[in-house]
Every structure is written in structure tokens, then in C-alpha cells.
Amino acid sequence: MIRSAVTISLVNEARGGPFVYWDDLAGSMRKAAALGYHAVEIFAPAPDAVSPALLKPLLEETKLSVAAVGTGAGWVKHKLSLTSPDESIRRRAIEFIQSMIDFGGPYGAPAIIGSMQGRHGDGVTPEQTRDWLRAALDQLGEDARRYNIPLIYEPLNRYETNLTNTMAAGVDLLQSLQTDNVRLLADLFHMNIEESDIAAGILAGGRFIGHVHFVDSNRRPVGNGHMQYGPIISALHDIGYTGYVSAEAFPWPNSDAAAEQTMRAYQYWLRADG
Numbered sequence: 463m464i465r466s467a468v469t470i471s472l473v474n475e476a477r478g479g480p481f482v483y484w485d486d487l488a489g490s491m492r493k494a495a496a497l498g499y500h501a502v503e504i505f506a507p508a509p510d511a512v513s514p515a516l517l518k519p520l521l522e523e524t525k526l527s528v529a530a531v532g533t534g535a536g537w538v539k540h541k542l543s544l545t546s547p548d549e550s551i552r553r554r555a556i557e558f559i560q561s562m563i564d565f566g567g568p569y570g571a572p573a574i575i576g577s578m579q580g581r582h583g584d585g586v587t588p589e590q591t592r593d594w595l596r597a598a599l600d601q602l603g604e605d606a607r608r609y610n611i612p613l614i615y616e617p618l619n620r621y622e623t624n625l626t627n628t629m630a631a632g633v634d635l636l637q638s639l640q641t642d643n644v645r646l647l648a649d650l651f652h653m654n655i656e657e658s659d660i661a662a663g664i665l666a667g668g669r670f671i672g673h674v675h676f677v678d679s680n681r682r683p684v685g686n687g688h689m690q691y692g693p694i695i696s697a698l699h700d701i702g703y704t705g706y707v708s709a710e711a712f713p714w715p716n717s718d719a720a721a722e723q724t725m726r727a728y729q730y731w732l733r734a735d736g
């Protein structure tokens with residue numbers, strides 16, 4: 463069964479970004495549960511920003527799961543990157559993500575590496591940059607294993623990284639690692655820019671895909687753009703995908719309407735799934 467999730471951002475510096483709910487963790491979780499979501503994806507400013515004393519009772523009350531935790535605050539708040547030319551920044555980037563793995567791990571929620579992957583340039587070759595990225599993914603993939611969860615790595619569109627833009631390139635990267643505990647995030651927004659055929663991209667990602675960002679072509683909630691979902695959903699079924707489709711979309715026209723619209727789309731496309 464493919465399960466539904468919706469994003470909640472608690473990161474002030476990410477304002478304007480593609481997150482459905484903002485600021486109010488408890489209120490957003492209660493709304494998500496009332497709409498029928500299975501889980502929330504939490505974008506937190508720091509690993510200790512959401513205490514277990516707050517989150518655990520909320521999870522019990524709402525019966526929600528935590529689908530994943532974002533690590534992008536390491537970049538937007540602290541300018542940390544796994545591929546910075548500066549060794550101390552790379553080290554702090556790994557430590558930040560380790561602390562996010564320790565935050566999500568007890569809830570069974572994998573950490574997502576998106577913007578923290580950085581980019582090559584600044585006098586550093588693509589080969590050196592990829593070596594740093596591989597070493598970081600090997601380390602963090604094994605750190606995640608302690609919680610019996612994978613690490614999630616997200617190919618991004620060309621305006622956000624020059625390292626990995628497609629599912630096929632993501633598979634190549636994962637196959638070059640020592641660890642087998644990293645999975646790909648198929649973000650339909652990035653794929654709409656980079657893949658020549660989104661469904662084919664999902665088939666190329668195959669068993670490596672561990673999370674999906676469920677969004678329309680213009681990053682509005684599903685149904686507000688020109689994405690053709692039929693072939694995409696078929697491809698997810700073809701690869702036997704059983705993870706989350708998580709609404710990482712603009713709160714357009716507002717958070718509540720975005721969450722409702724994504725749930726309607728989820729029910730239309732995936733409820734028959736089981």
C-alpha cells in the first residue's frame with residue numbers, strides 16, 4: 463500500500479518554500495489526521511527543536527506516523543554542505559545530519575538529504591565533489607541502519623544542484639556506494655524539469671526509490687498543474703512501491719486548501735490501492 467503524508471515546516475528561513483503546513487506542529491498534525499493522512503514529514507530547524515515530550519503524545523493522539531525528517535535547515539540556516547571545499551563545514555554538515563537521523567530514528571522516520579548535498583564548483587572538480595558526497599552517504603547510510611531505516615537521497619533539478627538531477631543518475635550514484643542503505647527520493651517537481659519521461663524515470667529508479675514528493679508541475683498541490691498522473695501512478699505500482707507519497711507543495715492557495723486538495727488527489731489516484 464502506498465501511504466499519504468503531508469509536510470510541516472518549522473523553519474523560518476525556509477519561508478516561501480514548498481511546504482504545506484507551517485509553524486504550528488500540533489495544530490497541523492491534528493488537521494492532517496482529520497483529513498485522513500497517514501503521516502507527516504517534518505522540516506525542523508534543529509534536531510532538538512521538536513522534543514519527544516511534545517511529539518510522542520501528539521503521535522499517539524493523532525495516530526499519525528512520521529514519514530521522514532528534512533535536513534535542509536543545515537543549509538538554509540547554517541550554510542552547511544556535504545561537499546563544501548572547507549573540511550570543517552563538511553564535517554559539521556555530517557554531524558548535523560547525524561543529529562537529524564537521531565531525531566527521526568526513534569520514530570522510524572528516515573532523514574532526507576536534499577539541499578545539503580551541495581554542488582561542485584568553487585575550484586573543486588566534479589570528481590572530488592562526488593567522492594566527498596559518496597563518503598558522506600556511506601557514513602550516514604550506516605548511521606541510519608542503527609534505527610533500521612534507510613537514508614533518503616534526493617536528486618534535485620539543475621537550478622539547485624549539479625551533482626545528481628535524474629533517477630538514473632541517482633541509481634548510478636547509489637550503486638557506487640559501499641553501503642546499500644540509501645534510497646532515492648522521487649520528487650515529481652524536480653523530475654518534471656529533468657526527466658524526459660517521468661514514468662520512465664520512476665521505472666529507472668525502481669527498487670531504489672524509497673520516498674516520493676507528491677506535487678504538481680508548478681509545485682502547487684496535485685491537480686493544480688499539468689502533470690499527467692496516470693502513467694506515474696502505474697509506474698509506482700510497477701516498481702512495487704510501498705512507501706509514502708508526501709505532499710511537498712506550496713501552500714497554495716493556502717495551507718488548508720493545499721492539504722485538502724492533496725488528500726482528494728491521493729484518494730482519487732491511490733485509495734483503490736488498499
Ligand code: LER
Nearest residue numbers: 534576577616649710
Ligand atoms: C528542495 O527543492 C526539495 O525538494 C526538498 O525536498 C529538499 O530540500
Ligand code: MN
Nearest residue numbers: 616649675710
Ligand atoms: Mn523535494
